[in-house]
Amino acid sequence: MRCLITGGSGFIGSNLVDRLLSLGHQVVVVDNFSTGIRSFLKNACSHPNFRLLEADILDPPSLAKIQNAMEGTEVVFHLAANADVRFGLEHPRKDLEQNTIATFHVLESMRVCNVKKIVFSSTGSIYGESKIIPTPEDTPFPVQTSLYGASKLACEGLIAAYCEGYKMQSWIFRFVSILGERYTHGHIFDFYKQLLKNHDQLKILGNGHQKKSYLYVQDCIDAILIAIEKSHDKVNIFNLGTDEYCEVNDSVAIICKELNLDPTLSYTGGERGWIGDNPFIFLDTKKISSLGWKPKFSIKDSVLKTLRYLKANQDNQDILTMRQQDT
């Protein structure tokens, strides 16, 4: 299969690239390296079935090059986005542009190139603060609480409309937070960086009782590949997560134990770490499980794998200087 992956040098995208190449597929990556890391594609770059196009999906003159690279593609995996939920209110155009407008450009390019299948990385954040927990895919139309969630829900709407209008087919995945190798943003990253700087203090956003669900990146990729193979509706929507959740304080305890540290914890307070932080994210994953998928790793395993990856790469400035604003 010939695949094009937008955002293929990012955390999830680069893991997907390696998996698809190992399965014998041809892979083209389109990435502008805004948050992607070149070394994540080191192995892929020496593979004969791999091609990299450095281009910005938002840049109109680049669209012709992207469409050129898209010719003959069977499936577009659209992962390029602003993946940071927390800072939306600091730059209100960013989610609209990087997520919604970029998705529109990808869909338009697909239409021009007659590519019919799109896989899209959406998010559990589109559920806002759903009252139904675990939250199923068909929960009552959710009230949005973050610009990130709103921009991703708009993407889902555009994708469904393109599927209806131009006879495309889509697989939309609403992820919980993903953990694992090449993780470059999120709470474990923030905590680890804080503890590297100062072993004795750890600042936690909110009261630490926020309940979150996490999924290991390879389990996430397994689920995506199973869903594409086994579900054939026009628009296929799946929650991806584990059947457990934990408190932020539980993650902190796992991290401190693994690092053998006992910092003084301070809390910014309140049920939410920031505006738009959902105090309880737990997705109903019966739909994806019904296809025979089951995560192989628990939340604790995933936190430990992530931490060990960060420890092994703590001198890699590409990774640890990423997203300075996270700390």
Ligand SMILES: NC(=O)c1ccc[n+]([C@@H]2O[C@H](COP(=O)([O-])OP(=O)(O)OC[C@H]3O[C@@H](n4cnc5c(N)ncnc54)[C@H](O)[C@@H]3O)[C@@H](O)[C@H]2O)c1
């Ligand atoms: N990581 C998570 O926990 C999580 C959870 C839910 C959803 N998602 C979604 O999964 C996808 C991948 O997330 P990630 O964690 O790997 O993020 P990431 O930031 O590591 O990867 C995003 C990639 O997209 C590229 N990119 C961004 N804007 C671009 C543009 N205009 N043109 C070309 N390339 C561009 C970046 O350079 C980067 O390589 C995103 O769509 C994100 O919203 C991630």
